[in-house]
Amino acid sequence: MSQKVVTLGEVLMRLTVPNNKRLFQTVNFDVTFGGSEANVGVSLAHFGLKATHITALPHNDLGERVSRFLKLNGVSNKGVVRKEGRLGIYYLESGAMQRPSRIVYDRFDTTFGDLDESEVNWDVVFKGADWFHYSGITPAISQKAADVTLRALKEARKRGITTSGDINYRRNLWQYGKQPLDVMPGLVELTDVVVGGRVDLENCLGIVNEDWETNCKMVQEKYPHIKAFSKTIRNAMSASRNELTAVMYKDGKMYTSKTYEMKNIVDRIGGGDAFMAGLIYGLLNLEEQQTVEFAIAASVLKHSTIGDVNLSSKEEVEELVSGNSVGRLLR
Numbered sequence: 001m002s003q004k005v006v007t008l009g010e011v012l013m014r015l016t017v018p019n020n021k022r023l024f025q026t027v028n029f030d031v032t033f034g035g036s037e038a039n040v041g042v043s044l045a046h047f048g049l050k051a052t053h054i055t056a057l058p059h060n061d062l063g064e065r066v067s068r069f070l071k072l073n074g075v076s077n078k079g080v081v082r083k084e085g086r087l088g089i090y091y092l093e094s095g096a097m098q099r100p101s102r103i104v105y106d107r108f109d110t111t112f113g114d115l116d117e118s119e120v121n122w123d124v125v126f127k128g129a130d131w132f133h134y135s136g137i138t139p140a141i142s143q144k145a146a147d148v149t150l151r152a153l154k155e156a157r158k159r160g161i162t163t164s165g166d167i168n169y170r171r172n173l174w175q176y177g178k179q180p181l182d183v184m185p186g187l188v189e190l191t192d193v194v195v196g197g198r199v200d201l202e203n204c205l206g207i208v209n210e211d212w213e214t215n216c217k218m219v220q221e222k223y224p225h226i227k228a229f230s231k232t233i234r235n236a237m238s239a240s241r242n243e244l245t246a247v248m249y250k251d252g253k254m255y256t257s258k259t260y261e262m263k264n265i266v267d268r269i270g271g272g273d274a275f276m277a278g279l280i281y282g283l284l285n286l287e288e289q290q291t292v293e294f295a296i297a298a299s300v301l302k303h304s305t306i307g308d309v310n311l312s313s314k315e316e317v318e319e320l321v322s323g324n325s326v327g328r329l330l331r
Contacts, residue, residue, distance in 0.1 A: 003284055004050035005131040006079065006161075008152050009037030009138045010112035010145075011055050011066050012088040014269075014308060023093045023104065033069045034308020036135045036166065039270045043277035043298065045074030047314040052125050054079035054152065056115040062087045063111070073309065079125040085111030092269065095239030101268070105172070113142040117151040131280055132156040135166040136196075136204060139183045140173035146183050153190035162283075164193035166276050169203040180204045188223055193283065195276060197231045216249040228283065230292070232275055232299065240265045242303075246275065246296035248288065255288050257296040265303045274302035274310035278317065290321075297321045 015029035041051040053075050057063035059082050066087065067077055088107035095101035107113075126132070132152060139146035156163050167184060174180060184204035188194060201207045201215045205222075209215045216229040228250040235243040242265060246257040278298030282291025297320040302310035 002048060002050050003130045004052065004128050005041065005044050005133060005280060006052045006054065006125055006129045006152075006156075007037040007041040007133045008054040008079075008149060009035050009135060010088050010107065010110065010141065011035040011038045011053075011057070011070070012090050012107060013062065013066075014090055014092060016092045017094065020094055020096045023091060023102070029091070032307045033066050034270060036137050036168070036273050037133060038070065038075070039273035039309045040133055040277045040280070041075045042070075042073040043274050043302075043310040043312075044281060046311055047277065047281050047317075049281070050076070050128075052076040052079050052129070054120055054125055054148075056081045056083055056085070056112045056119070058085045058087050058111045059083065060087075073311075079120065081115060081119045083111055083114070083119070085109075085114055088112065094267070097238050097240065100239055107141070107173075108175070110141075113145055115148055116144055117148045120148065120151075122151075122155045126155055126159055126161065129156070129159070129161050130284065131162050131164065133164045133166075133276065133280060134187070136168045136180070136184060136200065137170055137173065139187060140170050140180070142176050143178065146178065149187060150190075153187060157190050162193070163191050164195070164276070164280060165191040166195040166272065167200050167204045168196065168272070169200045171203075181206055188219075188226075191223075192226060193228045193230070193279070194219065194226055195230050195279065212247070213249055213254055230279055230295070232272065232296065242268070244271075244296060244300060244303075246292045246299075248279075248292045250288055253288070255292045257292040260296065260300045262300060262303050267306050268303050270308040270310065271299045271302050273308070274312075275299035277310065281314070293321050294318070 017026045041053045045051040088110040091104040093102040139149045230248040233245045245259040248255045278295030282294045301312040
């Protein structure tokens with residue numbers, strides 16, 4: 001039986017300004033869909049795992065379009081709740097050379113932000129699950145979204161399911177009266193694998209130290225159940241040229257991946273989600289060093305693909321890890 005991963009989060013419509021124009025220049029947009037946690041689920045589905053995504057979509061054609069997007073990418077809709085409301089949107093202005101990319105969000109008062117924990121059939125979504133994943137974006141959206149995240153973690157813990165959280169700090173999203181330190185520690189108490197950099201650990205858990213490994217040790221002293229920490233290290237020379245490395249702290253040891261130079265980035269949105277999916281796959285199936293190598297290779301491949309989601313197969317990631325497919329024409 002194949003492994004099953006459950007993810008939770010909002011799915012957004014992405015409107016991208018074409019041809020490297022500025023947002024105020026454009027008269028049309030390229031349309032796609034994505035969301036941090038859904039991106040993880042899609043990537044894992046392309047790796048051959050079963051994936052179920054918990055979200056809320058509006059009762060209109062946009063909600064139907066997102067539902068079909070998930071199905072097309074192999075993600076089960078058993079966790080999708082359909083209700084009245086609106087779909088969240090974000091606008092992407094792609095950077096070029098030294099001009100950075102910019103994102104404008106329109107995701108307040110959305111259907112997902114109004115999702116109540118009682119509307120999810122937890123027995124159905126978690127049936128046969130091996131892993132549950134969330135991100136720090138979801139509890140930042142609304143009190144109900146924070147409540148749903150906590151309930152999902154409790155349901156996963158009750159069933160002995162491994163949990164992971166990419167606790168990415170998004171300052172502009174925390175607008176409903178709570179701050180990360182009011183919410184995130186309670187979620188991390190139920191999280192087995194934590195992904196986050198120094199800034200995320202400081203703002204979400206109050207752990208302050210310049211050295212990331214020391215931060216991990218400090219977090220583990222407070223939350224001894226955590227099995228592993230990980231993050232990526234990005235060196236951005238320009239919008240289209242980056243270097244990317246991964247590190248993981250597990251069982252008192254640091255594991256570091258090889259560094260990839262990405263000279264002509266096509267689309268970096270979702271690179272962290274592709275890394276998260278690779279990390280989950282690795283922790284389920286691989287040894288520690290193999291895990292960080294697989295995860296960073298998955299992220300690198302995402303940077304070559306338009307849209308939020310990584311469409312690479314497990315075999316394609318393995319080929320990059322082994323160095324067999326770099327720059328060759330495959331036929």
